[in-house]
Amino acid sequence: MSYSALEQHFEQLHHLQHLGAICGWDQATMMPAGGNEARAEALGTLAVLCHQQLQDERLAGWFNDAGNEVLSLQQQQSLKEMQRVWRDATLLPADLVRARSLAGSRCEHAWRSLRKNNDWHGFLPLFEEVVALSRHAASARADALGLSRYDSLLEQYEPGMRTHTLDALFDDINQWLPGLIGQVQEKQGHEPFLQPQGPFATDRQKALGLEIMTQLGFDFNRGRLDVSAHPFCGGVSDDVRLTTRYDENDAAQALMGIIHETGHARYEQGLPVTWRKWPVGQARSMGVHESQSLFFEMQLARHPAFLTQLSPLLNQYLGEQPAFAPENLARLYTRVKPGFIRVDADEVTYPAHIMLRYQIERDLIDGNMEPRHLPERWDQLMQHYLGLSTKDNYKNGCLQDIHWTDGSFGYFPSYTLGAIYAAQLAEAMQQQLGPFEKLLTGDLTAVFDWLQHHVWQHASLLSTDALLTQASGQALTVRPFRHHLEQRYLS
Amino acid sequence: MSYSALEQHFEQLHHLQHLGAICGWDQATMMPAGGNEARAEALGTLAVLCHQQLQDERLAGWFNDAGNEVLSLQQQQSLKEMQRVWRDATLLPADLVRARSLAGSRCEHAWRSLRKNNDWHGFLPLFEEVVALSRHAASARADALGLSRYDSLLEQYEPGMRTHTLDALFDDINQWLPGLIGQVQEKQGHEPFLQPQGPFATDRQKALGLEIMTQLGFDFNRGRLDVSAHPFCGGVSDDVRLTTRYDENDAAQALMGIIHETGHARYEQGLPVTWRKWPVGQARSMGVHESQSLFFEMQLARHPAFLTQLSPLLNQYLGEQPAFAPENLARLYTRVKPGFIRVDADEVTYPAHIMLRYQIERDLIDGNMEPRHLPERWDQLMQHYLGLSTKDNYKNGCLQDIHWTDGSFGYFPSYTLGAIYAAQLAEAMQQQLGPFEKLLTGDLTAVFDWLQHHVWQHASLLSTDALLTQASGQALTVRPFRHHLEQRYLS
Incomplete structure (x- = not known):
């Protein structure tokens, strides 16, 4: 059944997000400063995996077929919400996603010091991008x-x-x-x-x-x-x-x-x-x-x-x-x-x-x-x-x-x-x-x-x-x- | 280059293991008891992912080609160790891996109470398997x-x-x-x-x-x-x-x-x-x-x-x-x-x-x-x-x-x-x-x-x-x- 395939697939995504949530919490509360670089890399790999999980080529077919399966009202709503998450993750072209992520990281990183220095003009070109x-x-x-x-x-x-x-x-x-x-x-x-x-x-x-x-x-x-x-x-x-x-x-x-x-x-x-x-x-x-x-x-x-x-x-x-x-x-x-x-x-x-x-x-x-x-x-x-x-x-x-x-x-x-x-x-x-x-x-x-x-x-x-x-x-x-x-x- | 493909692949594995190590540590030190079931499931999914990472069909070819590439002595040793990990993860048939894992979990789980009760005869059949x-x-x-x-x-x-x-x-x-x-x-x-x-x-x-x-x-x-x-x-x-x-x-x-x-x-x-x-x-x-x-x-x-x-x-x-x-x-x-x-x-x-x-x-x-x-x-x-x-x-x-x-x-x-x-x-x-x-x-x-x-x-x-x-x-x-x-x- 396509609906159960979807459930299994999104459950896996949930497990990955669980690991990310705990390691993110650890990063903010427990991790010594020297661990940050390795952690950032590990979480980066996890983000890619979560992304890939939603790019899986089988998903479109599953969503298509699940729409024709007999589902309870709650399952129908569950299907709708899975589809919303999937759609959100797939509707932008990959190079736009990458470009946004890069520009965002760059601007956010610079902002941390630019704000301290009240430096609007330094911020503007990054922000424009x-x-x-x-x-x-x-x-x-x-x-x-x-x-x-x-x-x-x-x-x-x-x-x-x-x-x-x-x-x-x-x-x-x-x-x-x-x-x-x-x-x-x-x-x-x-x-x-x-x-x-x-x-x-x-x-x-x-x-x-x-x-x-x-x-x-x-x-x-x-x-x-x-x-x-x-x-x-x-x-x-x-x-x-x-x-x-x-x-x-x-x-x-x-x-x-x-x-x-x-x-x-x-x-x-x-x-x-x-x-x-x-x-x-x-x-x-x-x-x-x-x-x-x-x-x-x-x-x-x-x-x-x-x-x-x-x-x-x-x-x-x-x-x-x-x-x-x-x-x-x-x-x-x-x-x-x-x-x-x-x-x-x-x-x-x-x-x-x-x-x-x-x-x-x-x-x-x-x-x-x-x-x-x-x-x-x-x-x-x-x-x-x-x-x-x-x-x-x-x-x-x-x-x-x-x-x-x-x-x-x-x-x-x-x-x-x-x-x-x-x-x-x-x-x-x-x-x-x-x-x-x-x-x-x-x-x-x-x-x-x-x-x-x-x-x-x-x-x-x-x-x-x-x-x-x-x-x-x-x-x-x-x-x-x-x-x-x-x-x-x-x- | 196949050697760099291998490096990238094993670096990803290392990142997954990082997440597992931190979440495993958290489980033993910080996690409240009620979080255990969800954590066990999340770590289970991670174990499967690590396993899949080593089952990747491209690995055999990469190892084969990398052997013919010009590598430093250290890279040669790195290649050898990656190969050892890969070989260890792939040389058993999947159903034997699964059967061992199941029998092991069952025996280990039972052992926790059987040991307390000095129950050798309860332990024996599980151990025999x-x-x-x-x-x-x-x-x-x-x-x-x-x-x-x-x-x-x-x-x-x-x-x-x-x-x-x-x-x-x-x-x-x-x-x-x-x-x-x-x-x-x-x-x-x-x-x-x-x-x-x-x-x-x-x-x-x-x-x-x-x-x-x-x-x-x-x-x-x-x-x-x-x-x-x-x-x-x-x-x-x-x-x-x-x-x-x-x-x-x-x-x-x-x-x-x-x-x-x-x-x-x-x-x-x-x-x-x-x-x-x-x-x-x-x-x-x-x-x-x-x-x-x-x-x-x-x-x-x-x-x-x-x-x-x-x-x-x-x-x-x-x-x-x-x-x-x-x-x-x-x-x-x-x-x-x-x-x-x-x-x-x-x-x-x-x-x-x-x-x-x-x-x-x-x-x-x-x-x-x-x-x-x-x-x-x-x-x-x-x-x-x-x-x-x-x-x-x-x-x-x-x-x-x-x-x-x-x-x-x-x-x-x-x-x-x-x-x-x-x-x-x-x-x-x-x-x-x-x-x-x-x-x-x-x-x-x-x-x-x-x-x-x-x-x-x-x-x-x-x-x-x-x-x-x-x-x-x-x-x-x-x-x-x-x-x-x-x-x-x-x-």
Whole structure:
């Protein structure tokens, strides 16, 4: 049966990806510096093998035949997702793939030092090459998929999402967000708060993190917590490797980071056991993945009811201090302050950083803007959204992110889509189970069971639209997100 | 050029093995229990890929053509070693490989509980199947290689070693070892010593281990120390992963274990950078590998001059006590006591355990003995060598080792060959650099430089015979080993 041949073939791919995930995690957490060259080579060979696995000439025939076999609904969806992965891996000509990979590596590598030196002019020619090749790739993808150029890139990270939907969401947000930011800042200007006084020893922070992960239902029989320079949630569903980093002067960084990654981790651990070897058993999209981390970090962990529970733990693990009082934590963890750097942004200003990037990358890919105009456009949009100028400040402006350096256009919207999905899920959960004021008091099992039932177990068996609709009774809407922000930050 | 095609092909194999080594290390040190099934599957797929890499139909032609290409001497040796690996992987028919692998897994898996229950009769039928298939394999190997059956197995672990050489070595040892064991016991009966008093906290033992590894020249930029149930030296040459286990009541176990594994590790770290991607750049044999760990653990670390240096470190890291005086350490670390268990045996009785196994496995493979007679033969040989009876005591007798359960016949001699090589190298080193009494005082650089020059850098560029001859000026001889034992234990 062609369908079983496909299952076997993709299971093998999954095993290769497993080895890559663990060796990648090791590289970031355990590997001594001197091992890097050999590791990079080994992972390079693995990447080639994974690629070859998807170039196998038998695949086209199997897909063709499997379409005529009698399959269950879930198998049909599994077939569709395998086909999506295969199509994504095969629709670009090999020399374009190679050229993009080379240009991307070159630009990303140079960016690491160019950013430090605020060197936009050194960056520009490398970036122009990346953009040119990304436009080619987008055209080829667009032709093959029957989509617009930018949509064809978006499709890689957020299957089913389209520019017209994004435009509608972001237009909506654009109408009220700048005003909201102003109002919140005005309000918070009158609200004094205490800054916790460190230092907080790393081993105490780690103990606290493990305690919180336990309370958040992380399964330590199928995962672990370690340290890396850039926190991530890696490994495989059966063995989730979560990382953080500790700052002795700022315990909130590791704490909130761990809670965020635990959201990603529980999604992974909650994926359906029967399907997790295949694409259909993996996370629905980058946005849905981010919705889970943001649900944990923003919806749940910064809610006053959760902070009331967190307060005694902070006193217990980090030493008692007035700053750990619940009311103070609530103010501390919901401070809003427009800033240059996306990754440091708070919940309210974050969408502004994303909309700015979305507008720029869409125009870059569609050919409506040239790379050389990037700094000017960035400055102009930063002024519009956050009232900040990045003129001549490239390192804290258009050079701050890694994404575009290797041509990952179409990824940024996932962050804010995640926030919107999370708010929609949180609203639905409260309508069905009762308000967070009660739900986040004590045992959180009901919360996680709801997510397991409505999100995690569906993996990619449902489209994102269907996932949201079955969970919330309505299609994607930005209203709960706006409501959440107004509720939390203005009331 | 066919030679470069081969190099590229075997480099790819090396990369796959790298991924396997790291994921195997992770499995033993880091992986939570729940991750095991997925990991086993992923590693299984990798094993198949490595196997396929060596079944590639182009290889025969490449080897054929490369023989006619102009190659440097080192390239010729590299070609020879690639061919050896390829031949080993291809000379058995696929169904015999599969049958052996199945029978071996089954027997090894059952052995884990059967041994605990002292259940010889449950073990026997499984073992008979393993022996039968190993005989088939040995016959096929023997035909293809023009060797005797047992030699064809030996060749996998100890290239170039033959039964007639082993018989000569072991006959020699057999003539004096039982007498020596008696004399040493007699002598040590009159030598009182102090047992160190624990407990010794794990973190102190680890700090001591790291200090010793540093003194022994372990490169922490290309390796690390962790904990696993069964200590090993894994990873790759550029990133050596060494493990140990800690017993709070017995600090010597981890300490001597770490020193032993550091010997393996320095060999790996000292392999020639230019060649380490290919078979010719890898360890010469199991025996040569073991010679390095035993050089570190036995020749070096139990030498009075080294113990004089170790003594203050023990006091510093584990707390001062009279048992850590150099003279007491010398007695403590050279106690000889015949026992049932090979892995717990001291330097003097260890060869007896090996000779016993050698005699049995050679007869099993050559068909001169049947599996059902194993316990009787074991008991008889234990009585001969060590004066101990294992009658009805299977778990501490013929069921104690894992090696035979999956058909690894021909491996055991490597342990004692390692001890013999180590003694021969130690004697040569002292002839060239001066006696250990002076050489092991203070900085050990000269010792390691000598090993780098005479052993490590040669990897598999030389045969074991040539390696020993260039290092010591003479072919393999058991004399230095006997001299070492008499010197250390009787003088």
